[in-house]
Amino acid sequence: MNAELLAALLVLGGALLAGVRSVLGPTFYDRVLAVNVFGTKAVMLLAIIGFIGDRSGFLDIAILYGLINFIATVALLRFVESGRYSS
Amino acid sequence: MDPVLLLDVLLLILAVLAAVAAMLQRDLLGSVMLMGIYSLLMAVIWANLFAMDVSFTEASVGAGAATVLLLMALTRIGTRERSGGDHSLPALVLVVLTGVVLLYGTSELPRFGDPQAPAQLHIAPRYLAQDIGKVSDSATPQDSPHGEGDFGHHVPNTVTAVLASYRGYDTMFETAVIFSAGMCLLLLLRPIPRRSPETVTIDESGSTSHQKSESVVLRTIGGMLIPYILVFGFYVQMHGEIGPGGGFQAGVLVAAAFILHSLLFGRAATDRWLPRWLVDLAMSLGVLLYAGTGVACMAMGGHFLDYSALDRVHPAEAEALGMTLVEAGVGLTVASVVLTIVRKVQGGTR
Numbered sequence: 518m519n520a521e522l523l524a525a526l527l528v529l530g531g532a533l534l535a536g537v538r539s540v541l542g543p544t545f546y547d548r549v550l551a552v553n554v555f556g557t558k559a560v561m562l563l564a565i566i567g568f569i570g571d572r573s574g575f576l577d578i579a580i581l582y583g584l585i586n587f588i589a590t591v592a593l594l595r596f597v598e599s600g601r602y603s604s
Numbered sequence: 605m606d607p608v609l610l611l612d613v614l615l616l617i618l619a620v621l622a623a624v625a626a627m628l629q630r631d632l633l634g635s636v637m638l639m640g641i642y643s644l645l646m647a648v649i650w651a652n653l654f655a656m657d658v659s660f661t662e663a664s665v666g667a668g669a670a671t672v673l674l675l676m677a678l679t680r681i682g683t684r685e686r687s688g689g690d691h692s693l694p695a696l697v698l699v700v701l702t703g704v705v706l707l708y709g710t711s712e713l714p715r716f717g718d719p720q721a722p723a724q725l726h727i728a729p730r731y732l733a734q735d736i737g738k739v740s741d742s743a744t745p746q747d748s749p750h751g752e753g754d755f756g757h758h759v760p761n762t763v764t765a766v767l768a769s770y771r772g773y774d775t776m777f778e779t780a781v782i783f784s785a786g787m788c789l790l791l792l793l794r795p796i797p798r799r800s801p802e803t804v805t806i807d808e809s810g811s812t813s814h815q816k817s818e819s820v821v822l823r824t825i826g827g828m829l830i831p832y833i834l835v836f837g838f839y840v841q842m843h844g845e846i847g848p849g850g851g852f853q854a855g856v857l858v859a860a861a862f863i864l865h866s867l868l869f870g871r872a873a874t875d876r877w878l879p880r881w882l883v884d885l886a887m888s889l890g891v892l893l894y895a896g897t898g899v900a901c902m903a904m905g906g907h908f909l910d911y912s913a914l915d916r917v918h919p920a921e922a923e924a925l926g927m928t929l930v931e932a933g934v935g936l937t938v939a940s941v942v943l944t945i946v947r948k949v950q951g952g953t954r
Contacts, residue, residue, distance in 0.1 A: 529614055529615070529618075533618065536641055540638070544614060545633070556640075561647075566608075566648070567651075568608055569616070570608065571942065572656075575656075577840070578663055581660065581663050581840075584829065584836060585663065585664060585833070587864070588667070588671075589668070591868070592672045593633075593637065593823065
């Protein structure tokens with residue numbers, strides 16, 4: 518097993534843990550954080566896959582995620598801030 | 605084992621798990637979050653399959669627009685799922701049967717990555733080589749007058765070449781479909797009349813983004829991020845023929861930047877920057893730009909959307925010029941329609 522694949526699998530493992538937390542997460546904030554972490558892992562995974570496949574286009578998608586992932590998090594938090602959510 | 609295949613299998617398993625978890629979740633806000641994770645996973649899977657443009661679309665729509673849209677819907681319907689009692693046995697049988705038929709159908713499909721599959725043999729090699737022009741020799745790769753680094757009439761991103769040139773008509777009507785979706789929303793989702801007391805409270809307390817955010821950190825960091833998103837959207841728009849992306853993706857990205865702005869600074873502030881009439885105008889302007897490019901080609905003696913006729917405007921770059929104009933039209937329409945959709949779903953008032 519080569520190093521890149523190992524790195525990808527480790528990142529995927531981290532993503533899996535974040536995913537588990539997003540289902541279990543006792544409070545809403547645990548879940549938001551888990552989704553955010555998952556997005557970061559996706560950025561890393563895209564960069565690694567791009568390195569494995571030797572494609573530069575992957576970095577464009579990774580940048581896109583870095584920029585956009587923020588919006589979903591902000592929207593979720595604003596939703597809760599507006600007081601329309603009771604768990 | 606092939607690393608791409610191994611990652612694919614693991615990612616697909618995760619995606620199925622995320623989808624099932626999203627369905628089982630009784631709390632709708634949790635479902636929205638899990639759908640976000642699902643769409644992240646799908647984007648990585650598409651990228652892993654080298655479907656870069658699809659991945660780009662999934663990334664920008666799934667992460668940028670869909671989550672916000674679902675949240676807007678939740679402000680109207682609440683976050684609790686009504687408990688049980690509405691399960692129908694015949695429906696379950698029907699769904700399982702359909703699934704079995706579909707699975708049976710896949711056994712007939714060629715194996716994954718089979719070089720002998722019909723999809724690889726028919727016209728795909730000619731699209732990939734780009735040695736067929738739509739009309740005469742318009743898309744033939746040829747020696748460029750500008751020397752190295754210029755692609756002649758060859759467009760490196762085959763997806764864009766197919767989308768904007770070979771299948772230019774299809775894309776034009778796709779844009780028209782998006783435009784009509786926007787028009788339908790404008791006509792259907794009228795402002796809610798203030799009848800019941802319940803509606804009034806919705807109107808007054810406002811949905812997620814009626815009032816601005818009070819957090820200084822959020823507003824500062826978010827405000828810094830917006831120009832970068834816009835610049836990146838512009839890059840995706842103009843670079844679509846070389847890298848992944850194009851008008852559709854860029855449109856969603858630009859819309860996402862304005863959605864973020866309205867989340868942080870309130871809808872009134874966004875309306876000052878981007879007046880509503882401008883959004884309505886851009887919606888139709890995009891389709892006009894697309895079809896207008898086609899008509900311009902006709903006026904210059906070519907066929908409809910035959911970019912080689914634009915040679916007189918910009919010699920040797922006619923194909924690129926035509927594609928850029930057409931993609932700009934797509935971007936304009938998509939951005940304004942996405943903005944209109946979010947605006948219409950979020951706002952009880954006009």
